[in-house]
Amino acid sequence: MSSSLQCSLEAILSEVDLPVIDFTKFPEDLDGEELSHLQDYPMLAKLREACTEWGFFRLVNHGVSVELLDKVQKVNRDLLSMPNDVKDRATTSSPFDSYYRGPNHETFNIVEPSKSESLEQVCSKIWPEGNLSYCETMVTYNLRLSNLAQNITKIILASLGLDAETFYLSHFAKCTSRMRINGYSSQQKNIGEETMMSHKDPGCVTVLYQDDVGGLEIRSKEGKWFNVKPLSHSFVINLGDSLKAWSNGRYHSADHRVVCKGWIDRLSIAFFISFPMETEIWAPEELVDKDNPRRYKPFIFSQFRREIRTNTDDREKGTALERFAGI
Incomplete structure (x- = not known):
């Protein structure tokens, strides 16, 4: 059996609904006094189980409007459709x-997207005459995502x-952000299905918005x-290796990949939260016991990220953290 056919059968036979976390089940104000009462919220136990067993969960009722999400999808489809x-x-x-444009996908990587100048630099290269709609939409989106990721x-x-x-x-207030716009185009001459290399995210938390293609x-x-079922206007949240290490392995960081069908356009936008490059990552004593x-x-963190990027064999096997920092 060919590898592409095997992947296709797996996707059909092994579909899963991620644990669903309803953000309205937590207090609106997550500063100060309200945070001390979070242990009283039943949804917290469900989130703990999702982080322990999967390292993934789906976030619904997250406060980012449908109108903004639809506009984000439109302006980025327009971006990816450029020559x-x-x-x-x-x-x-x-x-x-x-x-970056590869054989079966393309990405726009934007460092510190919450800073308007980061987006403006990209826009000025693509649209020298300016594109106010794109910049305003994405600045608004990334401000929303920054607040959401913090909470x-x-x-x-x-x-x-x-x-x-x-x-x-x-430990986390100085974390940095990065955005990656991923496009998988039907114009690329793929045959059947193509599988993107499996990997674990190196950072702390990833907030992923994707279309309904799956x-x-x-x-x-x-x-x-x-295979994760798509759900319109929800976010998929996953934990990265740095948070796994910081939690002393209490929480999971899962391998994941994309199986893209060459005849269907697919869009996803990942918002990454990571420790600053020169941060030393270690589990606090409160998470270490007998x-x-x-x-x-x-x-x-910078040394760990460099290890992942240069040692592709470790990355593919999903063992980079254990080999790099395991005791």
Whole structure:
């Protein structure tokens, strides 16, 4: 059996609904006093289980309007439909920080997208005459995502039994953001299905918005691949290896991949939250005890990310964190 046919059968036979977290089941104000009462909310236990068993969950009723999400999808489909020679203007020597076009997908990578100048730099290369609609839409979107990611992080900290406000301010308040716009085009001459290399995100938290085409697959702790059902206007949240290490392995970071059908356009937009490059990552003493001995040595985030990018064999096997920092 060919690998592409095998992937297709897996997708049909192993479809899964991710654990659903309803954001309205938490308090609107996640600062100060309200955070201390999060342990009283039943939804927190469901989130804890999702982070432990899957490292993935689906977020609904998240407060980002349907109108904004639809507009974000439209302006980015327009961006991706531009001629290749125009999009190539945004390419730099670092494909991870600019435009990149591969054999079966393309990406726009924007560092610190919440800063308007980051988006404006991309826009000025694609549209020298300006594109106010694109910039205004994406600045608004990224401000919403920055606030949402901050609140998600606080809830995750609370689910670990920690003082969420204290630990957010001392460990996560200076986290950086990065946005990646992914396009899979029917104009590319794919035959059948193409599978993007499986990987784990190196950072803390990823907030993924995708269209209704589907194609996202995640691997369970038992090693089985599951096709994730799409759900309009929801976000898929996944935890990265840095948060897994910071949580002392209490929370999971799962392998995931995209199986894209060459005859269907697909769009996804990932918003990554990561520690600053020179941050030393280590699990706080509150998460280390006799039942949970320390699992990872302290490591610098930039060095870990470099290891993932240069050692593709480790990345493909999903063992980079254990090989790099495991005790």
